[in-house]
Amino acid sequence: MLEVGTQAPLFTLDDQDGETVSLEALRGTPVLLYFYPKDDTPGCTTQACDIRDQWADFIAAGAHVFGLSPDDVASHKMFAKKFDLPHRLLADPEHTAIDAYQVWGLKQMYGKEYYAVLRTTYLIDASGVIAAVWTDVKPKEHAEDVLEAIAALPA
Numbered sequence: 026m027l028e029v030g031t032q033a034p035l036f037t038l039d040d041q042d043g044e045t046v047s048l049e050a051l052r053g054t055p056v057l058l059y060f061y062p063k064d065d066t067p068g069c070t071t072q073a074c075d076i077r078d079q080w081a082d083f084i085a086a087g088a089h090v091f092g093l094s095p096d097d098v099a100s101h102k103m104f105a106k107k108f109d110l111p112h113r114l115l116a117d118p119e120h121t122a123i124d125a126y127q128v129w130g131l132k133q134m135y136g137k138e139y140y141a142v143l144r145t146t147y148l149i150d151a152s153g154v155i156a157a158v159w160t161d162v163k164p165k166e167h168a169e170d171v172l173e174a175i176a177a178l179p180a
Contacts, residue, residue, distance in 0.1 A: 026127050026158055033149040034125035040113040041101035052153055055088040055178055057171055059146040060128040064096045064104035072164035073110055079168045080111045086175040091115050094142060148174050
């Protein structure tokens with residue numbers, strides 16, 4: 026994982042509507058990037074919907090919020106529509122940002138090992154520096170945790 030205090034790797038990816046998002050263009054405001062394994066799975070849905078349910082607080086905090094997974098634009102579009110997600114989902118099937126942020130790794134479920142996105146969140150401050158990192162994220166508690174960290178960022 027990348028460490029707090031390091032410069033956040035730049036990326037340019039498409040969101041669920043096919044619109045391009047560039048991290049460099051977002052300088053000047055905090056950015057929350059939450060990496061998740063797969064659209065429309067139980068933990069990922071819980072995490073995305075918890076952010077949706079506290080969306081007014083994210084707006085008030087002034088941070089851009091992006092979910093990011095290896096799913097493609099079409100998958101993200103269906104996921105966002107199905108759960109009425111207000112934030113943007115970035116498609117990274119080529120692992121551009123996933124690799125740069127070091128969130129691809131070995132996981133284990135039901136005794137089987139496989140490689141997938143490690144549920145990780147990065148808070149990037151207005152100057153593009155990583156201000157906080159969450160690993161082994163608990164999907165239901167996550168929105169509240171990150172909102173506290175966003176509020177603690179210097180203005």
